[in-house]
Amino acid sequence: MSNLIAPSILAADFANLQRDIEMVNNSEADWFHIDIMDGVFVPNISFGMPVLKAIAQHAKKTIDVHLMIVNPDQYIQTFADLGADILTVHYEACTHLHRTIQAIKAAGMKAGVALNPHTPIAVLEDIIEDLDMVCLMSVNPGFGGQSFIENTYKKVSQLKHLIEFTEANCFIEIDGGVTNKNANALIEAGANVLVAGSYVFKSDNPTETIADLKNLIA
Numbered sequence: 001m002s003n004l005i006a007p008s009i010l011a012a013d014f015a016n017l018q019r020d021i022e023m024v025n026n027s028e029a030d031w032f033h034i035d036i037m038d039g040v041f042v043p044n045i046s047f048g049m050p051v052l053k054a055i056a057q058h059a060k061k062t063i064d065v066h067l068m069i070v071n072p073d074q075y076i077q078t079f080a081d082l083g084a085d086i087l088t089v090h091y092e093a094c095t096h097l098h099r100t101i102q103a104i105k106a107a108g109m110k111a112g113v114a115l116n117p118h119t120p121i122a123v124l125e126d127i128i129e130d131l132d133m134v135c136l137m138s139v140n141p142g143f144g145g146q147s148f149i150e151n152t153y154k155k156v157s158q159l160k161h162l163i164e165f166t167e168a169n170c171f172i173e174i175d176g177g178v179t180n181k182n183a184n185a186l187i188e189a190g191a192n193v194l195v196a197g198s199y200v201f202k203s204d205n206p207t208e209t210i211a212d213l214k215n216l217i218a
């Protein structure tokens with residue numbers, strides 16, 4: 001399984017969204033990472049359905065939607081209709097996680113679960129075999145441009161062991177503060193998908209930064 005790069009559109013220039021989407025289309029990036037925040041689950045509001053619809057009209061790569069919202073169940077079909085390929089919900093926002101995961105799959109999408117930095121890997125023991133992806137938050141969700149939390153390395157190793165032990169078929173995605181300073185170590189620890197927002201879009205040459213991130217990884 002090769003390692004994947006998912007630029008986070010949250011850090012794009014929203015006044016030049018089509019330009020930035022085309023940049024990702026023409027780059028070595030693998031996925032579009034789309035952050036949906038509701039101002040309740042996290043203390044920030046990003047963008048909603050009309051913007052995702054516009055993104056999906058131009059995006060030519062896998063659309064990876066990260067829901068930072070309460071009650072995600074009520075929007076599962078909506079996100080499927082909008083073109084999401086992968087839908088990730090937060091463990092901390094789902095009382096009936098198993099039901100939510102089955103509903104995401106029934107709507108034709110891959111199902112992911114995100115864990116906040118304080119949430120232990122062990123809570124996934126009884127759901128891991130149903131998941132297509134686990135997203136480990138390496139910052140507290142809600143904002144781009146935060147510093148990477150070092151404890152994430154330990155969690156990647158623990159998650160990798162759980163996946164191997166259960167023979168689950170599940171990506172490990174890292175989200176928050178990813179740069180060339182931690183990318184290699186994350187991949188070595190077992191990560192498969194690196195989300196990068198500020199590091200890509202605030203750089204002088206985002207296309208080159210994506211390529212560097214992709215090729216940096218042995």
Ligand code: DX5
Nearest residue numbers: 008141142144145177197198
């Ligand atoms: C944070 C979001 C991230 C964010 C990453 O809540 O889930 O996807 O856009 O941005 P950077 O790479 O700038 O930390």
Ligand code: ZN
Nearest residue numbers: 033035066175
């Ligand atoms: Zn995200």
